[in-house]
Amino acid sequence: MTADGSGRGASGLAGLSRRRLLAGLGGLGAMGAASGAGTFAYLSDEEAFRRNEIGAGEVELEVSCSGSSVDGDCAVSNGTVSFTPEEPIDRGDWGDVTFDVSVRSNPARLWFATTCPRVRDPLGDALDVSLKVGDDWVFPSGSLSDLRREFAGGLRVDDRDGDPCLDPGADALEIELVWELPEDAPAAVAGETTGFEFRLYTEQCRHVSEDEAEAGSNPYAGIECDEPEPECVVCDGEDEDVYSLLEFEYLGNETAYITAGTQGKGTNGEIAFEGDIDPGETFVADGANVGGNSGALGANLYLDDGSDGQLQNGNGRPPGVKVHTSCSEDLYVGQEFDIDGAPRYQIVAGEIFGKGRICGDPTGEDDGDDHDDSGDCECGGNVRYRDLTFRYDGGSDATIRVTTQQTGGGNEVVFEETTIAPGGTFTADGNDVPQAWGNVGTSLGQNTTIEIVDGGDDGATETVEIHTSCSAVLTIGDAFGSDGSGGTLYELVGGTFTDENALCGSEDLQ
Incomplete structure (x- = not known):
């Protein structure tokens, strides 16, 4: 003190x-x-x-x-x-x-x-x-x-x-x-x-x-903010629902200056977000940044990263991939938006003004199959990576730490600094990391980073970033990083999804 x-x-x-x-x-x-x-x-x-x-x-x-x-x-x-x-x-x-x-x-x-x-x-x-x-x-x-x-x-x-x-x-x-x-x-x-x-x-x-x-005498006694997480909700146009914010993951391959422009319902061409975003990073299109519409996004949102193949919208509408935000179409966590057939943006969280967070499937209903019919070996929607186990294949002892990204910002430690011997294993555990996508609750985030903080081989990759948002499927046997002499530094040897199913091998996805 x-x-x-x-x-x-x-x-x-x-x-x-x-x-x-x-x-x-x-x-x-x-x-x-x-x-x-x-x-x-x-x-x-x-x-x-x-x-x-x-x-x-x-x-x-x-x-x-x-x-x-x-x-x-x-x-x-x-x-x-x-x-x-x-x-x-x-x-x-x-x-x-x-x-x-x-x-x-x-x-x-x-x-x-x-x-x-x-x-x-x-x-x-x-x-x-x-x-x-x-x-x-x-x-x-x-x-x-x-x-x-x-x-x-x-x-x-x-x-x-x-x-x-x-x-x-x-x-x-x-x-x-x-x-x-x-x-x-x-x-x-x-x-x-x-x-x-x-x-x-x-x-x-x-x-x-x-x-x-x-x-x-204290009139505020008993007021608490940490109420149970509200159930997810579906945007209902008949109730005049509106989206107040949407958080997207950028799935492009290069850093881009992204603009999220609104159009419709009095928000013609106003900016809900703009800034430089790295691949795998998230950004929030927030209705609070849009004037004239009481904190809500407009009828349409246009995501523009300035890339070739970007849609050009006529009639004075902003350029970019169109996201229909008027509630006439459902938006849901895990939904992807393409450019030239390749995924460019994915919704990772969202809120409906005055009601709560959006759901992880188009209906907002739980049909008992958290994998949304995608199969036990794939993740997305309400199913994410809960934990991943890696084998360290370096030649010298290394002190390793693992962090994962939390939706909305910040990183959480999912494996504390520990010295691992060659051939030893360690687990990145997201059980205690709250996430805002769909009905997931806790999981690993958009990106998970393995870092050697001490020791290890000369020339070995000090920091390895693994994309854990489900835009790419991870399987047993996947290799990451270099040991400095041409060999693999880490191999994925196990893991579980948030629905308790185990990670699959590449042969299971054939």
Whole structure:
């Protein structure tokens, strides 16, 4: 633990708050009153607070954005305080914002609560954040999504210095958020924008005892974000369903600058995603990036990587492979889109606005055959690689680590660093890696990487990336990497699918 109690070194994320590039965004001027024994006001606009001026005595609550390292929009709306950076957040960017909270007229208790994240929030999952209240780093490190889940049930903040109740006229209580998008964050989230928002609840101290306050004053108590994963749903045009986002895996052979453009329902030619994507990497076409349609993708989505053979759509429609997103046709996890007969994109996840994630087959129904009639030796749809076992064929001991990609961004370790002797085996196990495609639950991700972190043969391949998204079938006996002298470094000797069927040999696919 460091001197500031953050658990970080001086160069860690919490230390960024000391580097002020800009300051003084200006006060929100959000003031109001909460009055009477046990009464309160959610922070809203000035008018809403005045309507709460009833009963004996009052509490005035003032909140302002006192400083930030980036320009942004600080606002109070419908009981929520929020800050949204003006500029998109790129990999390597960092920033901070400080909110000053103070009371007037009467001593008051104060509770702070976050709002729950979306079911899928790739940028929120990738952003590394810290939260400080007063002198206490209440959330030293984690993702923005984790922070929002952590304090959805409320946190009392008036007693952080050991003394309950904020006093009128005392220094304002500072609530500071520091964020950074790591350099190794997924390319799909780079250039996106998100915001930080929270709610406040205040209560007079002189009318409610500490025992009573501890027993039942927190209005957010019991709120939890970690609810069971919702059942997958099918887009129903009759219910006016719309797709809010679709995540695709790029199946091309070369890095490409991909544009996902929308058309229809008021979103003519707007951009839902654009950026450089490597083969096997995923990207998200997010309706939140499309203006004029309430966070939904339009009637059609066009995926353009600028390659030869790319479809050119007439009548002013954007170029690219057309994905019909109006719900007149079902979209499902595992669905592929071709260029000149070769698969170029595959849906790996998606959401229907206000309902949940899309399913892994066109009907959204489970017919009891998780392989979707593709046979026990193939994967796709709701069946993925659960684990893969490799034999190490190098000539010297090597310390090996294996990671796999998680849908939405990030990598998870599926085989911890272990020294393996020549001829020894190791297993990349995705049992504990949650994935968002179809009804899979947990599995290995789009790509799985085997890395020699120490030892091994001179000239041997240090890093081997294996495509584990099911766009290519893996079989027993497949060879990967070089031992430095022309021989195979790893051989696939076993594995299981998520439906518990075993991996097959190449002869079984004839």
